[in-house]
Amino acid sequence: MTQSTDRKLKRFFIKGGKLHPVWRSLLYLPGWLLAAGLGQLPALMLYGSYLAAGQADPAAVMGGLLDIANWPLSVGIGVFLGQVLCLILVTFIFLRFLDRRPFASFGFGLRRGWWREFGLGLAVGAGMIGGIFLVEWATGLVRLDGLRSDTELGTTSLLFGLGFLAHFILQGTSEEIPLRGYLLQTLNEWLGPMGATLLTAVGFSLLHIFNFRVMSLFNLLALFNIALFGVVAAYAYFVTRRLWLPSALHAAWNFALGPVVSLPVSGIAYRGLLRTTVSEGGRVFTGGDFGPEGGLLASLALLVGWAVIWFWARQRKRESPAKEGGLP
Secondary structure (H helix, E strand, C coil): CCHHHHHHHHHHHEECCEECHHHHHHHHHHHHHHHHHHHHHHHHHHHHHHHHHHCCCHHHHHHHHHCHHHCCHHHHHHHHHHHHHHHHHHHHHHHHHHHCCCHHHCCCCCCCCHHHHHHHHHHHHHHHHHHHHHHHHHCCCEEEEEECCHHHHCCCHHHHHHHHHHHHHHHHHHHHHHHHHHHHHHHHHHHHHHHHHHHHHHHHHHCCHHHCCCCCHHHHHHHHHHHHHHHHHHHHHHHHCCCHHHHHHHHHHHHHHHHHCCCCECCECCCCCEEEEECCCCHHHHCHHHCHHHCHHHHHHHHHHHHHHHHHHHHHHHHCCCCCCCCC
C-alpha cells in the first residue's frame, strides 16, 4: 500500500484524530434503535400482562399495545422514561469512547439560564399551537364544544394535564437526544450547521412516514412541516448549544396539540381537555386526519416560532455578547 493510498484511507475513516463523523453517525443509528426498543420493553411487558389477564384473544392484546393514543398515562410515561434512560446510556458510551468528550458538553448541563431556555421552549411551542387553534376556530375550521368533564378524562383536569405534560416532555426528549443531540452535533463536525440541520430535519420527517394511513399529496405538506420543525429545533440548539430549548419546544407542541386542544398529533388522535370538531373543508389548512402538522397554518406558525427564537437570541447576544451560542 502506498503512502498516498494510506493517507486517503485515513481521511476516509479519520477526521480530527477521531473516527469520521459519518461513521460515528452510522454506528449510532443501530444504537439508537436498540436503546429505544429495550427502553420500552419493561413498561410494555407489564402492560401486556395486564391486558392478557383480561383478554383471551392475543390479537386484542397486541392491538392494545399498538394503540398508542389510548395507552394509560402510566404506560406512556414508563415507555418514554425507559427510552430516555437507555438513550442517555448509549449516548454516554459514544461520547466517552468515540467522540472523546464529556457528557456535560452534550447539551443538558445545568449552567446558568437553562430554566429560561426550557421555559421559552414551552411558551413558544404552546404559543404556536395556540395560534393555529385560534385561527381555525375564528374561521370556522374548528368548532369548540366546551371542556371535557373529569369523568370523561378519567381523572381531574389538573392531574390529566400534569401527567400528559410529563409524558410529552419524556417523549420529546427521547427524540431530541438522538436527533438534535448526537446526530446533529456529530454531523456538524463534517457538514457544518446548515448541512447537519438539513440532514437531521429530513431524517426527523421520514421517521413520521409510517403515521400516514393513506399516502397522498397532502402527505408532502406534512413531511415538509415536520422537516421545518426539525430545522427550527436545530436552530434552537445552535443558538444555545444546549438541548433544553428544543426539547421543551417539542414537548409543548405535542402537549398543546393533543391533550389540550384535542387535535391529532402526527396522525394520532387524542381526547384532550377541549372538546373540538374539525370541519371537513379546508383540509389544506387543518391537515385533516393527520392534524395541523399537515396544513399550511402549521407552516406559518413554525416560521413565526422561528422568528421569536431568532429575536430572543439576538436580544440575548446584545445583552451578553460573551454567551455561548452560534447562529445569530
